[in-house]
Amino acid sequence: MMSDKNKGILIFVLLYTILFVFDGVRWLASLMPSTIANYLVYVVLALYGSFLFKDRLIQQWNEIRKTKRKFFFGVLTGWIFLILMTVAFGFISELLRQFFGLVGQGLNQSNIQITFQEQPLLIAVFACIIGPLVEELFFRQILLRYLRKSLPTWLSVFLVGLAFALTHMHSLSLSEWVGAVGYLGGGLAFSIIYVKEKENVYYPLLVHMLGNSLSFIILAIGSM
Structure with missing residues (x-):
């Protein structure tokens, strides 16, 4: 018989899959403004996921408090590694875009830029804090584990990285597949x-937050 903890994890997985993989957020957007629907979904999942894994999160935080220096350098080297991977896979994505004669950028990046122009502070909070928390709980804490x-391990890492990239697609068009290659590096x-x-x-989680924050700083400077 499934334990209450496993039932909770299953509910979290189903919610994330329905809302983001099968675009359930779009259905919610038909009932309320799309911006509110997106923010509501992320807040609910972040709170639910944090409660679901509270014991493990507290334990891991206590471990970090005992090794602050290790945590600092681990995050720093992880951030540099993320930048290198993002640049490498972004370069591959751009080569493929040129090879297929594609113009413009992916819908995910385009949506972020549009929302940033309308509500810069709010989208920054969600993209740099709440979004990474929800994604790390789903992709790493549940799926990869x-x-x-x-x-x-190598196959698990690849499959989860691929799943992370694919969930940033908004259609099955060639441009979206090519754009997903860029997200594969981060995943x-x-x-x-x-x-x-x-x-x-x-x-x-912290590397994810730092990576998104850097992207938003670059986006903010570019929009000036």
């Missing part, structure tokens, strides 16, 4: 960091 129990980087740091989710 459970896949590693039955699959080789692999976060998963590798998670494995390297003995499944302590705070490492990829």
Whole structure:
């Protein structure tokens, strides 16, 4: 019989999958303003996920408090690794875009830029804090951790990185597939960091937050 904890994890996985993989957020947007729908979904999942894993999160935080220097340098090297991976896969994505004669950018990046222009502070909070928390709980704390129990680590890392990239697609068009290659670098980087740091989710979480924050700083400077 399934335990209450496993039932809670299953509910979290189903909610995330329905809302983001199968675009359930769009259905909610038909009932309320799309911006409110997106923010509401992220807040609910962030609170629910934090409550669901509160014991493990508290334990991991206490471990970090005992090794602050290790945590600092782990996050710093992880951030540099993320930047290198993002640049490398972004370069590959751009080469593919030129090869196929594609113009413009992916819908995900375009939506972020539009929302940033309308509500810069709010979108920054969600993209740099709440969004990474929800994604790390789903992709690393649940998906990668459970896949590693039955699959080789390298295969688990690749599958989770691929899943992360694909969830940033908004259609099945060629331009979206090419754009997903850029996100694959980040998905692999976060998963590798998670494995390297003995499944302590705070490492990829903070690296994820720093990575998104850097992107938003660049976006803010570019919009001036």
